Amino acid sequence: MGAQYMYISVFIAELIFLIASTSATWSSPMLVKLNGTDDNPLGYVISKTENSLLASLNIIGSLIGSIIFGMLGQKFGRKSLLTFLGLPLLVFCLVMAWCKVYWLLLSCRFIIGIACGGVFTILPMYCGEIADANNRGILGASLTVFMNVGMLIPYCLGPFIPYFWFHIILAVLPAIYMVLFYVFAPESPYHLIKTDEDAARKVLLKIRSKEKVPQIIEEMKLSMKQTTDVSIMDILRSRGLRKAFIMGLGGFTFQQLTGTIIVATYTQTIFEEAGSGISSDLCPIIVAIAQLIMTIFVSAISDRYPRKFLLSLSHFLVALVQIPFGAYFFLKKHDYDVESVSWLPLVCLIIYVCVYNIGVGPVLVTFLGELFPPRVKGVAISCMLSVNWIGSFFLTSYFNTMNDALGIGVLFWLFSLCSFLAVIFIKFFMIETKGKTLEEIQKELND
Structure with missing residues (x-):
């Protein structure tokens, strides 16, 4: 129950x-x-x-x-x-x-x-x-x-x-x-424990097995004693919190540099420039449906594999699919005949959203929710999301300028390079959080 x-x-x-x-x-x-x-x-x-x-x-x-x-x-x-x-x-x-x-x-x-x-x-x-x-x-x-x-x-x-x-x-x-x-x-038990232990216990009895509740309460109380309200400077001064912040910030930065905001915002513009025979109104729907189907599939298997594995695999496949996608637009810009493969941008974007949602999309959100202790989460997440929104705004605002200067082909090749670099970042700078309690994650960060 x-x-x-x-x-x-x-x-x-x-x-x-x-x-x-x-x-x-x-x-x-x-x-x-x-x-x-x-x-x-x-x-x-x-x-x-x-x-x-x-x-x-x-x-x-x-x-x-x-x-x-x-x-x-x-x-x-x-x-x-x-x-x-x-x-x-x-x-x-x-x-x-x-x-x-x-x-x-x-x-x-x-x-x-x-x-x-x-x-x-x-x-x-x-x-x-x-x-x-x-x-x-x-x-x-x-x-x-x-x-x-x-x-x-x-x-x-x-x-x-x-x-x-x-x-x-x-x-x-x-x-x-x-x-x-x-x-x-219910209200979050991690919020309730600060002022009302009985209320937190009642919530835990509803969402956890009864025998685990006393241990969880003690772990939560210990976690609250070990953490205080912090500012961004407090996060940067703490070794464990600084490591977590770098992981989250790096994850979000590389997520933006896959070009996902460009794909979401300018799908119709991209297909109009591609010159596909399929309606530019219909193509975004096809891509979005493929993305939805993939995320449903990933939801069913996401807890079977480590977070780092899914993130690395997703970034690697995103990097690969952007190479032929960029090549199509590069050749088209330089007046090569690409009519025989006019279907390629649609196929590449369908594959892109599918492999993106193996890890870069859903797993990063999970990773972010697991990484920080309760009293730090608000400040840490808001800071990282602020950087994320700033990146989204600049990529969205300057897409047309970058497109005019470089072309969609070169732009997506740059995104591909960033995705390869993301695999290296995940390998050497991120920890695994799958199956670990918040307390176990904090202990590993501070070791």
Whole structure:
């Protein structure tokens, strides 16, 4: 019963990850509508500058949100914050449905971005603290499944239903989530132990086997005594925390340098430049479905293999598939006839999202949730996510500039090189966390 309740609680919590992820691909169908007049609530075709701001301002919001909620995560319960974060996603999707002025639409994107930053910061903390050491892998991998379902929703619905009803649907989802999460999910025992040991024990009795609870309580109390509220400088001064921070920061940096944000944001642009015979509206859906199927498969097997193995394998395969992908665009840019292999970009991107989700996507999220002790998680995760958001913003903002200067082919060859370097980083700088308790991980980091 304990394991079933834990799974239900985490899966309900992960619904907000699905909802927040719709923001990442919102721009793909909605900017098409705003660049036309048939279903445009603004009444005019937006400029290229307005287009870029709508596509990227939510990333700046996410950066700010990760910092704010990283700090709030030290003072307020994970459940309270995750419940609250559903509210702006609900309210501002409704505002967007009726919005008829650009500045208000832009403001909504920014505020929704702040909420998404909070979700991406607090949710891994909650899942890492609720899940047992033996099943954190599958629960962490399921985060990526929920994320990919969320990213798929705008691709599948946006082009085919009116702008107004699209945003009404996006508003209904957080309303359902808030009710389910408030009613069924428990507070994190790692948060409760700070002020109410009995409440923490009651939660543990629901999500763990009864005989393990006394030992877990003692381990949690010992962990809380050994850690205090910290700043980023405290993390950098501690040998163990500094090692963990470097691992997490390196993991996120190499994740960005696989080019994943470029693939997610500019899929349609890439296919238009590739000149594939398949519709550029349909290709993103095909790629997103392939990605979803792969993440479901990985969720089922993620706890069978070590984290480092899956991360290394994923980065290595990502590096390999980007070589022919880059070659196609390099040859096309230099006026070689590539019509006979016009199918290659679609095949390469399908393979890319599949191998990316073997490890780089889901395993890194799990690794992050396992790496830090409770009182450090808020500061550490918010700092790393801030760097992640900054990287996303610059890659998204300067993609067109880099494309003009280098071409998509050379750009993805550079991403391939970075993925090969990531394999070396994982081999020599990361530790294994699979099957270990939070206390065992901290001991290894400090040895």
